[in-house]
Amino acid sequence: MDAPDYQLITKSDELAPALAALWASPVIGLDTETTGLDAHSSRLRLLQLGTPERSWIIDLFHFPAGALGPVRELLAAPHPVKVAHNAKFDAKFLLKHAGVRLGGIFDTYLASLLASAGNESDRHSLEAVVQRYLGIQLDKSAQVSDWSGELVGYQLDYAARDAAILLPLREKILERLDEFDLMVAAGIEFECVLPMAEMELAGFYLDSGCWRAQLERVRAAHREASDELQSELGRGASQMSLFDAPPQINLDSPQQVRDALARIGIEVEGTSESKLHKLAREHAVIKRLLEYRSLSKSLSTYGESMLDFIHPVTGRLHADFRQIGSPTGRITCSQPSLQQVPHTVEYRSCFRAPEGRKLVVADFSQIEMRILADFSRDRALTEAFHSGADLHRTTASQMLGVALESVTPAQREQAKSLNYGIVYGMGAEGLANRIDSSVQEAEVLIEKYFAAYPGVDRWLRDAAERAVKEGRSRTASGRLWVYNFDVFDRAQMAQMRRVGKNAPIQGTASDIFKRAMTLVDAGLKEKDAQIVNLIHDEIVVECAEAIAEEVAGIVEGAMVAAGREFLTRIPVIVEAVVSDAWLKK
DNA sequence: TAGAATCGCCAC
DNA sequence: AAACGTGGCGATTCTA
Numbered sequence: 168m169d170a171p172d173y174q175l176i177t178k179s180d181e182l183a184p185a186l187a188a189l190w191a192s193p194v195i196g197l198d199t200e201t202t203g204l205d206a207h208s209s210r211l212r213l214l215q216l217g218t219p220e221r222s223w224i225i226d227l228f229h230f231p232a233g234a235l236g237p238v239r240e241l242l243a244a245p246h247p248v249k250v251a252h253n254a255k256f257d258a259k260f261l262l263k264h265a266g267v268r269l270g271g272i273f274d275t276y277l278a279s280l281l282a283s284a285g286n287e288s289d290r291h292s293l294e295a296v297v298q299r300y301l302g303i304q305l306d307k308s309a310q311v312s313d314w315s316g317e318l319v320g321y322q323l324d325y326a327a328r329d330a331a332i333l334l335p336l337r338e339k340i341l342e343r344l345d346e347f348d349l350m351v352a353a354g355i356e357f358e359c360v361l362p363m364a365e366m367e368l369a370g371f372y373l374d375s376g377c378w379r380a381q382l383e384r385v386r387a388a389h390r391e392a393s394d395e396l397q398s399e400l401g402r403g404a405s406q407m408s409l410f411d412a413p414p415q416i417n418l419d420s421p422q423q424v425r426d427a428l429a430r431i432g433i434e435v436e437g438t439s440e441s442k443l444h445k446l447a448r449e450h451a452v453i454k455r456l457l458e459y460r461s462l463s464k465s466l467s468t469y470g471e472s473m474l475d476f477i478h479p480v481t482g483r484l485h486a487d488f489r490q491i492g493s494p495t496g497r498i499t500c501s502q503p504s505l506q507q508v509p510h511t512v513e514y515r516s517c518f519r520a521p522e523g524r525k526l527v528v529a530d531f532s533q534i535e536m537r538i539l540a541d542f543s544r545d546r547a548l549t550e551a552f553h554s555g556a557d558l559h560r561t562t563a564s565q566m567l568g569v570a571l572e573s574v575t576p577a578q579r580e581q582a583k584s585l586n587y588g589i590v591y592g593m594g595a596e597g598l599a600n601r602i603d604s605s606v607q608e609a610e611v612l613i614e615k616y617f618a619a620y621p622g623v624d625r626w627l628r629d630a631a632e633r634a635v636k637e638g639r640s641r642t643a644s645g646r647l648w649v650y651n652f653d654v655f656d657r658a659q660m661a662q663m664r665r666v667g668k669n670a671p672i673q674g675t676a677s678d679i680f681k682r683a684m685t686l687v688d689a690g691l692k693e694k695d696a697q698i699v700n701l702i703h704d705e706i707v708v709e710c711a712e713a714i715a716e717e718v719a720g721i722v723e724g725a726m727v728a729a730g731r732e733f734l735t736r737i738p739v740i741v742e743a744v745v746s747d748a749w750l751k752k
Numbered sequence: 753t754a755g756a757a758t759c760g761c762c763a764c
Numbered sequence: 765a766a767a768c769g770t771g772g773c774g775a776t777t778c779t780a
Contacts, residue, residue: 419775421759464761467774493770497764504772507763535764591768600767658766669769673764677770703764703770 173222173327177229185216185223186237189247192218194273196333197242197249199257200326202315206368207480211264212314214238215330222327226318227264235265245271250333252276252293255490258364269361275336277356277491282343284639285494285648297332300339305332352646352678356490359681362688362698363490370483371505371699372709375474377517384513385465392459393418399452400427418459428452468507469514476503488701494648495670496677498701506702508749518700518749525715527696528751529722529743530705531679531730533558535590537737538643538675544736545622552737559583565619566612585616589623590672592631592665627668634667635660642674643733675733680704683729690721700749707749719743 176182189195196217203209214225225238242249242261249269251257253276258269279296283289290296294305309325344353400416417423428435433450435443447454476484484503492499500506508514520526536558540548551561556571563574563582574582584601593601599609617624634640639649648670652659680703687706688698696710696718706726710718723743730739744752 417776421776460760461762464774468762468772472774489771492772495770497770499771501772504763507761507772509762510764530764588768591770593768596767598768661766662769665769673770676764705764 171217171222171327171331172220173217173224173323173331175323176223176225179230179234182225182237185225186241188218188221189216189223189241192247194248194250194334194337196222196330197251197254197257197269198326198330198333199260200314200322201260202313204256205485206259206263207478207485209260210315211260213318213326214261214265215326216241217327217330217334219334222330224323224326224330239265239267242267243270247271248273250275250337252296252329252333252336254360255364255367258361259368262364262368269364272357272360273337274357274360275333275340277360278337278340278344278353280491281349281353281356281646282340282347284347286651287494293329293332296340297336300336300343301332303332305329347647348645349647350645352496352642352644355644355678355681355685358685359490362684363488365688366698366701367485367488369697369699369709370478370481370485371518371707372483372521373473373477374517374519375477377519378474381513381517382466382470385462385470389459389462389466392455392462396452396455396459399455400424400431418456419463424456465509469509473503495674496642496646496681497673497703498677498680500701505700512750515750516748520709520712520747523712524709525712526699526746526749527708527710527715527719527722527743528705528746528749529708529719529726529741530702530751531676531683531726532740532742533586534676534679534704534730534739535672536586537730537734537739538672538679539590539623539626541734541737542671542675543620543622543626545620545626548620548623549736555738559586562586562616562619566615581612582616585612589616589627590669592627592668630671631664631667634663634670640667640670640674642671642678644675644678646674646678648674676704679730679733682732683726686725686729687722690725691718694718694721696721715745719745 174181174185176185196215198215199211200213201209201211211227214227216223216225248271250273252274254269254272254274258272261267261269275296276291279291283291294307297303297305309322312322314322344350396418397415416427425435431452433446433453435446443453443457447457476486478485484505486500486505487502489499489501508518537552540552547565551558551565554561559579559582560571560574562585563578564571566582567574567578581602584598588598588601595606595609595613598613599606602609630640634650639647641647650663650666652663654660683706684698684701687708691697691708694710694714696708696714698706699709700707706722708718708722723741726741727739730741742751746752
């Protein structure tokens with residue numbers, strides 16, 4: 168593609184005519200060039216803005232932040248719409264280096280992801296998307312050039328072209344979004360971009376001293392467990408002589424562990440947690456092995472590596488959040504994953520509010536079950552939520568036909584397993600495995616569950632049938648997942664039925680969650696408060712101590728409002744707690 | 753020997 | 765073989 172008509176702007180008197188044309192355009196392309204990928208340690212060099220007729224390249228090295236006034240106004244306004252590819256990136260740099268909250272975003276990256284409807288083989292780089300939608304091959308070689316020095320012609324051509332291509336690209340993707348009824352879902356996604364950028368830029372504070380102390384405790388326990396297991400498992404090994412140490416077993420190798428267990432007379436098919444768990448009661452060595460595994464996991468995944476992610480400039484963790492991380496629309500997080508920190512006080516208390524600040528930890532109460540109740544219109548499940556009583560206890564009471572007060576803890580646990588398992592399409596074997604019962608007993612429990620909630624039974628069967636018949640599913644916002652299962656493969660068909668039950672529920676939960684994020688962010692706009700983490704149904708906000716209670720109220724209200732946009736028949740409950748650390752008090 | 757595949761396990 | 769859905773990640777094992 169040839170370079171479009173463009174003008175390089177290095178003086179403030181050149182801005183006015185450009186701004187006049189940009190304000191007059193309903194949609195403009197936006198791109199930035201930066202000296203690196205990290206907004207805290209890199210600089211913003213160029214801001215490219217394009218109308219269909221013309222592009223402008225603003226060299227920000229020539230503009231102190233104060234001189235950008237009128238441009239900031241344009242960028243913050245909801246109109247004109249700004250088309251950008253992966254706008255989160257540009258939004259972070261604009262926020263950090265120009266103090267602008269980018270408004271009116273149309274993100275071609277997110278749009279492309281939505282339009283691909285869960286097809287994970289599609290790539291979504293600007294290059295790939297331009298190729299797919301416009302049939303044009305882009306040359307991206309200038310992207311990684313040095314953007315900190317004197318700019319040369321090919322860099323400016325490249326910069327102008329990337330902004331100009333976004334407008335025709337948006338047109339084509341819009342056609343596809345419209346064709347697939349994805350406009351509502353796209354709107355939800357676009358509104359999340361700025362909150363996501365703000366969150367990543369702010370980062371999540373981790374007390375490194377606390378974390379190191381925790382690691383030391385785990386290390387000691389790990390050594391102890393390892394020594395004990397080596398001597399236990401070494402017993403079965405043949406020894407050269409009495410004075411030779413028994414050969415070391417690699418406890419992290421499932422193969423070696425299985426062989427070692429066999430030598431001391433314990434035969435196992437697999438060494439996974441669920442298989443071993445059942446044997447843990449009769450064999451102390453297995454119980455120890457499971458403890459060892461858990462400690463290993465702690466050390467490897469949540470060990471020093473977490474500290475390596477602390478940013479040298481901000482002293483905080485700036486994880487990478489993928490806004491559409493799964494086909495159901497869930498957000499995922501990596502480097503580090505702040506969504507899988509062990510749910511124990513020892514770990515979570517290290518994520519705490521800095522001096523003078525508080526964390527507000529707010530999560531939806533049983534949102535997926537509420538969605539299931541709303542979708543299925545099951546009378547008993549609906550009643551269970553309206554009663555306000557403990558869901559699992561109520562489920563047990565309704566299944567077993569006993570009074571609420573006489574439900575035993577064991578019965579409640581079984582009902583809980585059913586409530587959680589059922590939205591994943593769990594079968595009798597799965598339940599039996601989980602609650603340590605026979606398959607027959609599990610079958611009886613499932614029958615009782617569906618007898619108590621016949622509407623749920625009907626909805627789940629129907630969802631599975633629809634999934635198979637249509638080969639796709641949608642969430643409440645219309646988010647689409649076109650399945651890629653092999654219809655000639657029995658196992659894959661069974662999986663498709665389970666996904667058909669789960670995807671609309673999990674996906675609607677992420678619709679609600681994303682709306683919640685937008686509303687929370689809007690509610691906190693003028694406050695000294697900032698979203699710092701997102702975990703599927705939980706939002707963590709850091710704020711000034713003095714306004715913590717008020718912020719908790721705003722967060723709770725916003726999340727409830729988001730839930731009510733989608734659930735009309737079932738109450739939405741959010742628990743918001745003010746805390747010094749990432750704990751629900 | 754580097755990268756892919758697999759296992760196992762953390763979160764929701 | 766799989767058996768409960770979505771992910772990320774680390775260690776081991778396999779493979780080209």
